[in-house]
Amino acid sequence: MLFNSLDFLIFFPIVTILYFLLPQKLRWVMLLTASCIFYMFFVPVYILILIFTIIIDYISGIYIERLQDKKKKLFLIISILSNVGILFVFKYFNFFNENMAYMARLLHWNYPIENLWILLPIGLSFHTFQSLSYVIEVYRGHQKAERHLGIYALYVMFYPQLVAGPIERPQNMLHQFYEYHSFDYKRVTSGLKLMAWGFLKKVVIADRLALFVNQVYNNSSEYTGFTLIVATVFFSFQIFCDFSGYSDIAIGAAQVMGFKLMTNFRRPYMSKSVAEFWRRWHISLSTWFKDYVYISMGGNRVSKSRWMLNLMITFLISGLWHGANWTYIIWGGLNGLFQVISYITRNVRRRVTGALSLEKLPRLYWILQVSFTFILISFTWIFFRANSMADAVHIISHIPEGLLDTDVIRAQLAELGTMGFDKYYFILSFILIIIMEGVHLLEESGKNMWEILSTKPAIVRYTAYYILILTILLLGEFGSNEFIYFQF
Incomplete structure (x- = not known):
């Protein structure tokens, strides 16, 4: 959903009013649902990519916190590879493939690999980096692993900054989803x-x-x-x-x-x-x-x-x-x-x-x-x-x-x-x-x-x-x- 669209002109006040009307325990549910709707206005099926990375990083964060040394590092690597792997396939595969094909032509080699004809998921680099900041901060011991899957998903998918930032750190955002925000006119x-x-x-x-x-x-x-x-x-x-x-x-x-x-x-x-x-x-x-x-x-x-x-x-x-x-x-x-x-x-x-x-x-x-x-x-x-x-x-x-x-x-x-x-x-x-x-x-x-x-x-x-x-x-x-x- 574009900010500069009639859809957002309707979406924003409805979500905001619901946020203040709902009890605290239901607010995260409404915000996560609204964020999913916001993202699915572009290419609905691509929300599956977000769900996949959210689950991988959520599990990785918990195990990184529990384990020590090499085992801890293994889950960090799994998280990084899954995030960067998705980013590479959708955003960089064709670029590297075209450059490899160009080099092959210069050397008169056969290079049969074709480009992928897929759309780039909107804001992929932004929410990928936000996810990576979470697992890296947990690995470094600067952030406790989030046990609430819904809250973690909201940290990645919070609709205002989902597709173009700011790229937040978990220390700044996660605790805010637990806090009660009353209506303040100013x-x-x-x-x-x-x-x-x-x-x-x-x-x-x-x-x-x-x-x-x-x-x-x-x-x-x-x-x-x-x-x-x-x-x-x-x-x-x-x-x-x-x-x-x-x-x-x-x-x-x-x-x-x-x-x-x-x-x-x-x-x-x-x-x-x-x-x-x-x-x-x-x-x-x-x-x-x-x-x-x-x-x-x-x-x-x-x-x-x-x-x-x-x-x-x-x-x-x-x-x-x-x-x-x-x-x-x-x-x-x-x-x-x-x-x-x-x-x-x-x-x-x-x-x-x-x-x-x-x-x-x-x-x-x-x-x-x-x-x-x-x-x-x-x-x-x-x-x-x-x-x-x-x-x-x-x-x-x-x-x-x-x-x-x-x-x-x-x-x-x-x-x-x-x-x-x-x-x-x-x-x-x-x-x-x-x-x-x-x-x-x-x-x-x-x-x-x-x-x-x-x-x-x-x-x-x-x-x-x-x-x-x-x-x-x-x-x-x-x-x-x-x-x-x-x-x-």
């Missing part, structure tokens, strides 16, 4: 406001930007220079608004019922470095890789060369997690490489900063750092969004064309009209981005938009709320626009 309205802000980012900003981005990136060979730059910048904001919008709706929906999900985004485009960007972007996934991959390899408690290798491996795996395509692997590798280069050049950059006396101009220095980081991140997004490596190479190689020729830029602007986009489309898109980034600047200074509004007279507050709702209804792009991260 908490409920706070959650609804966060959901509204998420809908604004998704259906008004992200889906509006997508109209242009899809046209250009799906026909990249037809465009050059200014048009490619605009499409790339628009995609940077599209993917942020799309994914952070989902997270806001998920966190807000859970908050309405009294559940607290972890923050998944913290104004990432205000970052002064790529490393800082990854402390602010998709935090639940970044910390997952840090806790279970990066630190397991030694993290930064090793030699500098080994640390760089650990960092690169982590980001390459992160790229592969996002998709079975070389474009995603290159995207992940670039994010790791930029951080390695940043470390290697740190002394040179300090000397340049000192020579230019940028420390005496902190605001200008901050703007330069944020702008340069945004350019680097936007460059990596080219690989993330491009349909193929060939498209990505074409876009990068053709971006410089005509950038210094005003006649070419004027012609490209005129061409936008033939694509169905007039100047008002661009003005509106830029205004929406500026408003959103203005809110982020406010938050960077330690202030909160909703708290500021709460201090204003009722007429001011409700006027702002009505404007927000009307903007969503009048300017939103409604339909079957899935969230970008559903494919992962």
Whole structure:
């Protein structure tokens, strides 16, 4: 079920009302049933995959806690292999199979294995990682094994974050399903406001930007220079608004019922470095890789060369997690490489900063750092969004064309009209981005938009709320626009 659908508009209030009306002992039953219904709106039969992994991990967790040493490790391996095995079959088999077939053709070998023609279960990578975090935490002794099968199933399937996160840890979520959450007006309205802000980012900003981005990136060979730059910048904001919008709706929906999900985004485009960007972007996934991959390899408690290798491996795996395509692997590798280069050049950059006396101009220095980081991140997004490596190479190689020729830029602007986009489309898109980034600047200074509004007279507050709702209804792009991260 899509958050931006009429089905959810009916589903959400019914589930929420039932949650508060039912006695505590029945709430988990209702939530688990609702979560199953929510997931089965996509491909109903795929819920069997979830049931299979839930049972395997539930049993494994209990035996990991009971047993010692090698036997304990055996059940950890069983759990990991079952989860990763399912992920490999549905998400990565065809990718590896195609690459093996390509190598076989180069070597003139016979390679008879065909691709699998199966759909990728929605959100498979997300609930797989959430399940793995449970068994790993039990194995490490940081979490007691959950004995209540229904509660454990709800931990994996809780509908707000089931298909696109945040990827939760058992320490944060399991105990919340046992707690009694009463109706709290302030908490409920706070959650609804966060959901509204998420809908604004998704259906008004992200889906509006997508109209242009899809046209250009799906026909990249037809465009050059200014048009490619605009499409790339628009995609940077599209993917942020799309994914952070989902997270806001998920966190807000859970908050309405009294559940607290972890923050998944913290104004990432205000970052002064790529490393800082990854402390602010998709935090639940970044910390997952840090806790279970990066630190397991030694993290930064090793030699500098080994640390760089650990960092690169982590980001390459992160790229592969996002998709079975070389474009995603290159995207992940670039994010790791930029951080390695940043470390290697740190002394040179300090000397340049000192020579230019940028420390005496902190605001200008901050703007330069944020702008340069945004350019680097936007460059990596080219690989993330491009349909193929060939498209990505074409876009990068053709971006410089005509950038210094005003006649070419004027012609490209005129061409936008033939694509169905007039100047008002661009003005509106830029205004929406500026408003959103203005809110982020406010938050960077330690202030909160909703708290500021709460201090204003009722007429001011409700006027702002009505404007927000009307903007969503009048300017939103409604339909079957899935969230970008559903494919992962």
